[in-house]
Amino acid sequence: MKTVSLGASRPTAVKFRMPTRDNLVPIRVDVEVDGQRYRDAFTWNPRDPDSEVISFAKRTAKDLKLPANFVPQMLHSIQGQLAEFRSYEGEEMQIREKIVPLKIDLRINSTIIRDQFLWDIGNLDSDPEEFARTLCDDLNITDPEVGPAIAVSIREQLYEIASQSVSAMREAKVSKKGRRAPEFASNSKAMNNSLDLFKYFGSKGSVVRKRKEWYLYEPVVDVVPSEEAGGADATEEINSRSGSKTITDYSY
Amino acid sequence: MECVVQGIIETQHVDALEVLLQGLSGVPKERVRVHELCLKSGPNLGVVPSEVRLLCDLAQSTPSCQQYSCRTIRHVGGAMRGAGAEQISVLVRSIVESKASNNVLRYFYGIGYKLDHEVLKGGFAFRFHRGAQITVTVTSVSKMTKLHATNEAVPITPAIQLVEITAPAAADNYNDVVSAVTSFCEYLAPLLHLSKPGNSTGIVPTAGAAAASLMSSGGAWFSYDTIHETERRLMPEFFEGEAAAASGSRGPEAYKYYRDTLVRRFRSRPGRRLTLTEARRGLVGDVGSVRRVFDFLEEWGLINYGASPSGAKQGKDKKEDITAQSQSSLNVGATMPSKLCTGCRTVCGLAYFSCEKADISLCARCYVRANYRPGLTSADFKRIEITEDAKSDWTDKETLHLLEAVLHYGEDWKRVSQHVGSRSEKDCIARFTRLPFGEQFMEPKEDKMQLENDSDFNEESGSEISKRLRLTPLADASNPIMAQVAFLSAIVGSDVAVAAGQAAISAQSHVDISGSETGYSMNITKEEESSCTNGLSANDLLKEASANAQVQLEKEQKAIEQSFSDIVGVQMKDIQDKIRRFEQKELLMENERKQVHYLRELLFSDQLAVVQHQRRPSAVTTESKESKDDEKPKPIISIS
Numbered sequence: 001m002k003t004v005s006l007g008a009s010r011p012t013a014v015k016f017r018m019p020t021r022d023n024l025v026p027i028r029v030d031v032e033v034d035g036q037r038y039r040d041a042f043t044w045n046p047r048d049p050d051s052e053v054i055s056f057a058k059r060t061a062k063d064l065k066l067p068a069n070f071v072p073q074m075l076h077s078i079q080g081q082l083a084e085f086r087s088y089e090g091e092e093m094q095i096r097e098k099i100v101p102l103k104i105d106l107r108i109n110s111t112i113i114r115d116q117f118l119w120d121i122g123n124l125d126s127d128p129e130e131f132a133r134t135l136c137d138d139l140n141i142t143d144p145e146v147g148p149a150i151a152v153s154i155r156e157q158l159y160e161i162a163s164q165s166v167s168a169m170r171e172a173k174v175s176k177k178g179r180r181a182p183e184f185a186s187n188s189k190a191m192n193n194s195l196d197l198f199k200y201f202g203s204k205g206s207v208v209r210k211r212k213e214w215y216l217y218e219p220v221v222d223v224v225p226s227e228e229a230g231g232a233d234a235t236e237e238i239n240s241r242s243g244s245k246t247i248t249d250y251s252y
Numbered sequence: 253m254e255c256v257v258q259g260i261i262e263t264q265h266v267d268a269l270e271v272l273l274q275g276l277s278g279v280p281k282e283r284v285r286v287h288e289l290c291l292k293s294g295p296n297l298g299v300v301p302s303e304v305r306l307l308c309d310l311a312q313s314t315p316s317c318q319q320y321s322c323r324t325i326r327h328v329g330g331a332m333r334g335a336g337a338e339q340i341s342v343l344v345r346s347i348v349e350s351k352a353s354n355n356v357l358r359y360f361y362g363i364g365y366k367l368d369h370e371v372l373k374g375g376f377a378f379r380f381h382r383g384a385q386i387t388v389t390v391t392s393v394s395k396m397t398k399l400h401a402t403n404e405a406v407p408i409t410p411a412i413q414l415v416e417i418t419a420p421a422a423a424d425n426y427n428d429v430v431s432a433v434t435s436f437c438e439y440l441a442p443l444l445h446l447s448k449p450g451n452s453t454g455i456v457p458t459a460g461a462a463a464a465s466l467m468s469s470g471g472a473w474f475s476y477d478t479i480h481e482t483e484r485r486l487m488p489e490f491f492e493g494e495a496a497a498a499s500g501s502r503g504p505e506a507y508k509y510y511r512d513t514l515v516r517r518f519r520s521r522p523g524r525r526l527t528l529t530e531a532r533r534g535l536v537g538d539v540g541s542v543r544r545v546f547d548f549l550e551e552w553g554l555i556n557y558g559a560s561p562s563g564a565k566q567g568k569d570k571k572e573d574i575t576a577q578s579q580s581s582l583n584v585g586a587t588m589p590s591k592l593c594t595g596c597r598t599v600c601g602l603a604y605f606s607c608e609k610a611d612i613s614l615c616a617r618c619y620v621r622a623n624y625r626p627g628l629t630s631a632d633f634k635r636i637e638i639t640e641d642a643k644s645d646w647t648d649k650e651t652l653h654l655l656e657a658v659l660h661y662g663e664d665w666k667r668v669s670q671h672v673g674s675r676s677e678k679d680c681i682a683r684f685t686r687l688p689f690g691e692q693f694m695e696p697k698e699d700k701m702q703l704e705n706d707s708d709f710n711e712e713s714g715s716e717i718s719k720r721l722r723l724t725p726l727a728d729a730s731n732p733i734m735a736q737v738a739f740l741s742a743i744v745g746s747d748v749a750v751a752a753g754q755a756a757i758s759a760q761s762h763v764d765i766s767g768s769e770t771g772y773s774m775n776i777t778k779e780e781e782s783s784c785t786n787g788l789s790a791n792d793l794l795k796e797a798s799a800n801a802q803v804q805l806e807k808e809q810k811a812i813e814q815s816f817s818d819i820v821g822v823q824m825k826d827i828q829d830k831i832r833r834f835e836q837k838e839l840l841m842e843n844e845r846k847q848v849h850y851l852r853e854l855l856f857s858d859q860l861a862v863v864q865h866q867r868r869p870s871a872v873t874t875e876s877k878e879s880k881d882d883e884k885p886k887p888i889i890s891i892s
Contacts, residue, residue: 024538035685043538052540059543063527129536136536144513144534151536 014095016088016166019121019158020128023047025085026155031073038066038074041152043129046085053078085159093165097122102157104219108149111141115219119154121161128154139221253426255384255433256343257417259444266390266413269440270376273388276439277380284391285310286373287402289357291365304365306356310402325350344426371395372405375413383432384419388440391416415444474554476512479504483511487548489541510535510545518555525556646675646683648735654680655687761798 017023028041040060057074061067103116115135120126132151141147209217261269270281289306307324326349361367375391392413394405417437421429474480484491490507513535518526532542549555646654650672657671657680665677672680741749 022538035681042532045538045540048540052543056539056543060529063529132536144517147536148533 012095013092013169014124016091016093016162017124018155019095019124019126019162020155021125022127022129024155025082026152026159027078027081028152028156029074029077031070031077033067033070033073036066036070038064038070041149041156043148043152043155044078044082046082046089050079053082088163088166091166091170093162093169095122095124100161102154104150104153106146106149106153107224108146109143110224111143111146112222112224113139113141113146113150113219114221116217119158121158128158135219139219141221253344253421253423254347255419255421255426255429256345257433257437258343259415259417259440260412261390261415261444263392263411263413269390269415269444272439273378273390276436277378277382277388279378279380281376281378284373284375284377284389286391287370288373289370290368291360292368293365303368304360306352306360325352325356344421344430347420369395370400371408372402373414374405382436384421384429386417386419386433386436389416389418390414415440474515474552476515479508482552483507483548487544489544506537506541507545510537510542511549514546514549515554648738650675651683651687654684658684 018025023046024043025046026041027044028039030039031037054075057071057078061070061074098121099118100121101116102119105114106112128151131154132147135141135150136147274281287308287310289308291304291306293303305326307326309324326347372394373391374394375389377387377389379385379387390413392407393409394407396402397404397406417433417440419429419433479491487507490504514526514531517531517534528543528546531546532539535542546555653672654668654675657668661667661671665680669675669677669680675683741752744752
């Protein structure tokens with residue numbers, strides 16, 4: 001683990017990639033055909049060839065018994081997201097140690113999970129999958145679909161932050177401020193949601209959270225009875241994976 | 253030392269194996285009948301338990317040796333250990349052979365060995381040289397009901413036989429021997445289930461899974477605790493290069509996590525096919541890797557064995573036979589709507605090629621690339637088109653209920669599903685959106701009216717697609733022809749059905765029952781029908797059909813007339829009843845009127861009496877009054 005450094009470390013510019021150990025893209029698909037809705041979220045390895053996308057889409061449609069006219073839309077959606085990811089790939093982005101709060105607020109089948117935690121997006125060895133696995137194990141979550149949903153949610157948030165960093169870099173290059181130190185530029189842009197470690201931990205330098213803040217950071221898992229899932233929107237509920245995620249701005 | 257590869261084979265395939273070995277070895281087979289006593293050392297003989305196998309070759313014993321005067325002792329040692337052992341795929345173990353006399357059993361008992369079990373192994377063997385001196389032994393193992401009673405032996409596993417491929421080796425040449433044995437085993441691999449002895453086969457929770465793992469080729473090496481070399485070889489992405497040291501999403505841990513989860517998940521419900529989507533939704537990781545592990549496990553039969561229509565790996569045709577059998581015996585519940593190619597495991601497109609001999613289905617690409625076993629030729633494959641099957645098993649009655657419910661309740665799916673009965677809301681919605689004539693409900697049908705005067709079946713079905721009460725023809729699903737016609741007309745649309753109905757009517761009316769030649773439309777139908785007549789001429793068939801139709805027509809007309817007259821009669825009765833009731837009422841009224849009249853007169857006479865009392869003194873006036881009153885027929889009395 002990296003040591004906590006007081007103050008921002010010198011940023012390094014790196015080719016765009018997911019700031020995790022495995023460069024995997026989170027993909028979210030939401031297709032509606034003939035009143036039937038298919039919603040899904042999963043992780044994809046961008047190094048897989050495009051033929052994989054086609055066979056994956058067909059296979060998923062077959063497994064879920066969806067009609068064949070789902071496949072082109074699924075394909076379009078997945079390929080679009082992959083293309084967007086690849087369009088970032090040539091760019092450079094800033095990597096430095098930066099702690100951001102990530103939030104999970106998901107409902108999967110009948111399990112609701114809410115959690116928030118701090119994540120260092122400068123750590124290129126971070127692993128959302130491992131985090132999701134250990135979280136599920138520790139909280140004794142029996143539904144196996146919760147883990148992947150958490151991992152995808154984390155990845156999506158990281159992806160958003162990383163792409164923001166790329167666009168910030170781009171703007172910095174274009175604007176006049178690019179002539180100044182890049183550190184300064186990145187601070188002024190949309191990176192407000194990072195925490196200054198020094199301020200956060202206080203002058204005492206203790207890593208332990210204040211007790212009154214414990215409740216904020218406790219994960220909450222709820223299992224709701226499944227009768228809510230039936231009803232007029234039966235089709236939607238069963239096929240959907242509702243995931244709402246927010247990155248909140250903490251003002252300290 | 254000797255190299256040993258063990259495997260099992262189903263008894264039904266033993267003949268095939270024999271033929272194969274015969275061809276490969278070129279030597280005649282030898283009968284094998286061995287009485288094997290397995291002795292295990294007791295605790296007082298040392299810390300390490302050891303095992304001694306006494307083999308008596310009954311096939312070669314002469315009648316004079318009936319008393320087991322000549323035995324071969326084989327002391328089977330443990331497997332070779334060391335860095336090299338993991339690399340090779342066969343078991344190398346130490347063997348000491350010697351001859352002994354028939355007292356040997358008592359000797360061993362004396363030093364502390366105990367008889368663990370004894371079996372009788374019978375079968376055949378082939379001894380030949382192919383890179384090394386190889387002996388292939390195929391035996392069925394039987395146990396003896398009584399001690400040393402070789403005549404009464406009961407097979408332990410009648411359906412399975414044991415196969416052993418052994419070759420003696422020395423310390424300096426065992427590598428060569430191993431490679432010789434391994435390469436030879438490649439020939440046998442399609443027929444047998446080979447394993448590397450020493451590896452546990454893992455824990456199998458249910459009988460179904462046990463059968464599955466026994467019958468699958470991969471089941472033999474699979475173990476929850478270890479990663480087998482086969483897996484390392486075939487899934488290099490997890491084990492080679494940078495991934496070998498990685499943890500988490502890449503690397504052996506990830507592979508083990510995926511594999512164990514998938515196998516456990518399948519084995520908890522062995523009859524049910526585990527789909528990739530379901531599996532990857534429960535696994536944390538990128539779907540590409542999950543898919544590859546899933547495919548690998550499915551190919552080796554560790555997943556979806558016996559729960560899939562397409563067989564296992566393409567080259568292993570024998571396993572496909574097993575799959576076909578087990579599938580029929582396991583009675584798969586899940587339906588497989590589309591075809592998976594056995595070769596490349598992708599969904600076949602519009603058509604696929606199926607081979608009856610080996611029960612393989614290939615997609616067009618694999619067929620063109622000749623991606624099938626050497627034993628088959630392209631002629632063995634038959635092209636089969638894939639049609640879109642109806643995805644639902646909705647009966648007509650249910651469809652009718654659904655439509656009625658939708659018309660009554662609109663979008664209230666809860667009530668719709670209640671009305672339909674056995675279908676959930678989701679099913680109702682899905683079915684409704686998929687109905688082929690769903691759109692036609694929106695168009696009113698006026699042209700049906702002109703066809704109703706003809707009471708022909710085709711007519712009614714052709715005009716049935718419209719709103720409201722016209723759905724009743726669909727309800728007549730008990731008549732199979734009606735149901736068929738209803739379905740056809742639903743598929744083709746109302747206009748076509750109407751036209752077809754009209755054409756059929758006109759065609760039938762053209763048929764002359766007397767037997768003279770018919771119009772041109774008959775020729776067309778005649779050609780069509782000539783292909784499916786069996787002895788009767790088309791004309792006769794048509795005549796019959798038209799005669800039937802006419803008879804039906806008349807019947808219908810009579811029925812209609814009858815019903816008309818019934819209706820009229822009923823109306824008449826109604827009217828008569830009404831008249832009768834009115835008459836009764838009038839009677840009653842008459843009676844009441846009379847009563848009122850009588851009461852009135854009574855009252856009048858009372859009044860008269862009163863007046864008389866009042867006018868007593870004046871007798872003259874009362875008399876005049878009386879006479880006056882008598883004249884008046886109707887006195888006007890105001891009683892209030």
